[in-house]
Amino acid sequence: MKNRNHSNQLPARFFRQPAQRKPKVRAWRHLTWLICAVLLYGAYAYVGGSSGLIQYVRLLQRRSKTDKEIVTLQTRQDSLHQVIRLLQTDTTYIEKVARERYYMGKPGEKIYTVIKQPRTESSK
Secondary structure (H helix, E strand, O other): OOOHHHHOOOOHHHHOOOOOOOHHHHHHHHHHHHHHHHHHHHHHHHHOOOOOHHHHHHHHHHHHHHHHHHHHHHHHHHHHHHHHHHHHHOHHHHHHHHHHHHOOOOOOOOOOOOOOOOOOOOOO
8 A cells, every 4th residue: 555645745856955056156246236336336426426427517517607707797897997097088088978977068058858758559
């Protein structure tokens, strides 16, 4: 007679211990993950960090804007220096400014002021 207890048992392959990975394979896997992590961190630092590529581009744009502003301010400063020089030396320019800005005239002159009326829709 057959032993019935053995027929209900599972095959021995289900009870095998899981195969142990070789230490070299495990070391390479850890090394691969470490290299990936270092590369990802390096990419983040290069592109998005506080001194990264994005910040560098922003600084270049800001510098360009500031350089344009400097040129504009230098041009204005030069023109103001010329006006100062004219006011200190040129009596014709002083007379022109007095007449146009301060509505002054020579004794006996009459000053007329022309007032511009705003345009309306029908007069365009």
